[in-house]
Amino acid sequence: MKKIFITTFLLFSICFSVFAQRRFPDISPKDLPVELVDKLNINEDVEKKLNKAYVRLQEDVINTMIIAKKEGDINQEDLKVELNGYRQKHLKKVKDFMPDTAYTTYEEFIMLDRRERREYILVLKLKLTPDQKEKYDAIQASNEQVISKIKEQYKGDREAMRDALIPLKKQQFQMLAQVLTEEQMEILKASVPKRGNRQPID
Incomplete structure (x- = not known):
């Protein structure tokens, strides 16, 4: 009986993993970003417990979204x-x-x-000076206002919205290039999600 239960559980886990990857690419649970852990300034024992709880949270979120x-x-x-x-x-x-x-920040x-x-x-990765x-916040705030207007204008037409956002993104990068160092710009570019590839749910 125990063997049957274990086998069933393993099969379910495999099926869930395959289904999740098909429906939601690249959303497998991950540990906390190292930049956040550094900011929290917690010891190894707390970090281990927190990562375990964080992974469980992601699993709950992923399960719920898959079912929905x-x-x-x-x-x-x-x-x-x-x-x-x-x-909560x-x-x-x-x-x-x-x-x-640490809890307040988390x-x-x-x-x-x-x-x-x-x-x-x-922002944590970029390690911005004051x-x-x-300047970064001002550029981002201005960009958000324009994005909101574009989303409202092309509501319901995702393709047109995406096309309208492309030149805006280029302009944003040009402005940020005047503020950030080359190294920071590389970090920024690496953070941009590839088209058609969803980010993990964390």
Whole structure:
């Protein structure tokens, strides 16, 4: 009986992995970004516990999104509420073993949406000077305003929206090149998702 259970579990795990990779490329659970771990300034034991909990959070999120995708007709608001519930549960768990200062920073990170978390980690990687940070934020804020207008203008037409965003992205990079060093620009370019390749859910 035990062998049957183990075999069934292994088969389910394999099927889940294959299905996940087909539906959501490159979303396998990952440890926390090293840049965030450095910022949290936590010891090895806390880091190990936090990574374990973080991976579990990602698994819960991935499972939920796969089920929602399979069922079709996703209600984004309901999905958002459910995913936030997982995050709150996760935060409650890790608060027990995290230092207060580290927890505050981590909570801020976890409650960001996927795009905001990606930007948060990118800024940590860039290691901006105060002057660079001020200029970088100004460029990004201006860019966000234009993006919002484009999204509103081409609402429902993803292809047209994508085409409209391409020159904007080029302009943004040109402006950032005046602020960042060559090394920082390489980091920035490496952070841009390849077309058709989703980012991990973290």
